[in-house]
Amino acid sequence: MSSSLSRSFLFVPANRPERFDKAAASGAHQVILDLEDAVAPAEKEVARGFVAQWSGRADAVVRVNGADSTFFAADMEMMRRAGVAKLMLPKAEPASIERLAASLDGPRHVIALIETVRGYAELRRIGASGLVSQLAFGNLDFGIDSGVTETTQELDPVRLQIALESRLAGLPPPIDGVTTSWTDPAAFGAAVGRAKALGFGAKLCIHPAQVKPVNDAFLPTADEVAWARRVMEAADGARGGAVALDGKMIDAPVIRRAELILSSA
Structure with missing residues (x-):
């Protein structure tokens, strides 16, 4: 399925190759192999190898390490050699978008993860960069950077602006951030429902149990x-x-x- 039409994006740690095929079979529209937060520094290199060797890598999204990190260049080199065409850029800001553009050897489907106040303030520049295919909201990191504690709806104004800027830039509806609990169906359903009402078209998932509710929720009733x-x-x-x-x-x-x-x- 095209990333822009996908509703569920399931994170999988890139250093856990035994989970790759299970994630692909979970019903998730997109699997995100995470080289960033989910992988300790000492395991980055071996995780890149697992990504490069996986038979499903051509259809997966890879969340690379930040463009200002010491791991970014090696991540991009692996993607070039392995033929991975979809990537998620964490902490997307104009400067990191420029670094990414300089490292690309051809077209890529780029999901810009808005996780900082600066990234939020520069949404229009990011959307108009010509490099970004879709925006996503990194609500957990954004809450830390902004000092806002999200219990239910505190960050919904940020979500609305991301949806509006996506529309202005001619991008697909954005991807909402993660909900850390998957054992409270009512609370999870309410979170997905708010995201849909605010103009989002998809959601990041951290557990296979979240996939089907997300797929169903973003369809019309x-x-x-x-x-x-x-x-x-x-x-x-x-x-x-x-x-x-x-x-x-x-x-x-x-x-x-x-x-x-x-x-x-």
Whole structure:
């Protein structure tokens, strides 16, 4: 599946090759092999080898180490040699985007992970760089950098801005950050629902148990699909004339929303 159409992105530590195939079979639309936070410095080199040897590497996303780290050059060299085309850039800021651009030998699908206040402040430059294919929100690191503790909705204004800047840049809907718990379905469902309402189209997952709920949540509900079908039927019957449904006027924005729901379904 195209990364821009994917709804679930499942992290796997790149130093745990026994989990790679399991992650690919989990139903996740994209597997992210994580060379950054999940791998200790002493294990970076061997983890690169595991990524390069995995048969599914061409379809995976690799989260490289930060562009200002001592591991970045080796990560990019491995990706060139192994033919990995999709990468996630942590702590994306204009300077790190420039370093990434200088290290590329050809087109890549680049997911820019917004994890810092500076990255947030420079969203427009990042989106307009011509290098970034999609934005993602690194909510945990952003909370640390900003000093904001997220319990439920404290960072939702940041999410909304990321969604708006994605739209302005002509990028796909962004990817929401992780929810650390997978044992509370109600809380997890509420978090995914808020992200969807704020304009996000996907979510980062840290456990296979989160994959199916994410895949399902970002699809239109049965009620939304039924409403969209009724709108389209009413609009078709009106043949361009004014028409009301359930006491509300159906105009061009309503019809467009119905079309989007049906295409997503």
